[in-house]
Amino acid sequence: MGDEKTEQSERAEPGGSGDGGAESARRRGLTRRALLLGGAAVGVGAVVVAHDELGRLWWRVPGVVKKRKEGEVDARGAQWIAASGANWRRADRPDDYEIDRVVIHVVQGGYRTALKVFKDPGHGAAAHYVVRKDGHIAQMIRELDVAFHAGSRDMNERSVGIEHEGFVDKKESFTDAMYEASARLTAGICERYDIPVDREHIIGHVEVEGTDHTDPGPHWDWERYLRLVRRERDRPARTKAPA
Numbered sequence: 001m002g003d004e005k006t007e008q009s010e011r012a013e014p015g016g017s018g019d020g021g022a023e024s025a026r027r028r029g030l031t032r033r034a035l036l037l038g039g040a041a042v043g044v045g046a047v048v049v050a051h052d053e054l055g056r057l058w059w060r061v062p063g064v065v066k067k068r069k070e071g072e073v074d075a076r077g078a079q080w081i082a083a084s085g086a087n088w089r090r091a092d093r094p095d096d097y098e099i100d101r102v103v104i105h106v107v108q109g110g111y112r113t114a115l116k117v118f119k120d121p122g123h124g125a126a127a128h129y130v131v132r133k134d135g136h137i138a139q140m141i142r143e144l145d146v147a148f149h150a151g152s153r154d155m156n157e158r159s160v161g162i163e164h165e166g167f168v169d170k171k172e173s174f175t176d177a178m179y180e181a182s183a184r185l186t187a188g189i190c191e192r193y194d195i196p197v198d199r200e201h202i203i204g205h206v207e208v209e210g211t212d213h214t215d216p217g218p219h220w221d222w223e224r225y226l227r228l229v230r231r232e233r234d235r236p237a238r239t240k241a242p243a
């Protein structure tokens with residue numbers, strides 16, 4: 001789970017700090033956008049084609065943000081419960097920042113506690129999703145946006161954060177229903193942003209550089225989780241279980 005440290009590190013570096021190489025690599029979205037515009041600006045003759053192209057990709061034009069609908073969720077079956085706007089930053093991912101990580105967290109508390117603190121503007125941190133032990137999922141921040149969950153500006157910009165109710169030192173926190181729902185959610189995220197299903201791209205908060213957080217802890221069964229995510233990923237779309 002995030003904490004005030006997250007807030008500090010997110011806000012302490014408003015312009016990013018000297019991570020030029022990684023920054024540009026992660027901003028491939030911007031490069032794609034630049035290329036598209038380059039193509040559209042070739043000349044008057046290209047206008048008809050460009051218009052057609054823009055009809056499909058209108059949201060890639062600078063200054064045009066993707067349409068958002070109140071209450072809309074990115075994961076099928078998730079319940080929209082808005083986090084406080086102080087705990088995330090508006091963005092336009094994956095076009096301004098490429099998404100290539102999923103970060104697994106454990107709340108160190110219950111589902112209701114997570115919802116309560118993520119709705120609290122004073123908390124300074126929140127994740128995109130909270131998974132309850134019966135498999136119910138709340139989405140609190142759109143995947144378009146940067147959630148303050150990993151305690152690192154870089155990781156926040158490139159990742160989707162998933163909280164799981166329970167405690168790192170209690171194995172029984174992590175139920176079958178929770179593993180399955182969370183794996184379905186992660187499989188969907190990996191599919192949406194073409195993220196490989198492996199431990200390099202699906203990581204624990206503990207693995208974020210510079211963190212002092214230990215979640216999801218020793219009882220989180222990574223082998224099982226990755227197996228479930230792969231199973232969901234490989235399931236033909238039409239037989240996919242509702243999330």
Ligand SMILES: [Zn+2]
Nearest residue numbers: 001002105205
């Ligand atoms: Zn965490």
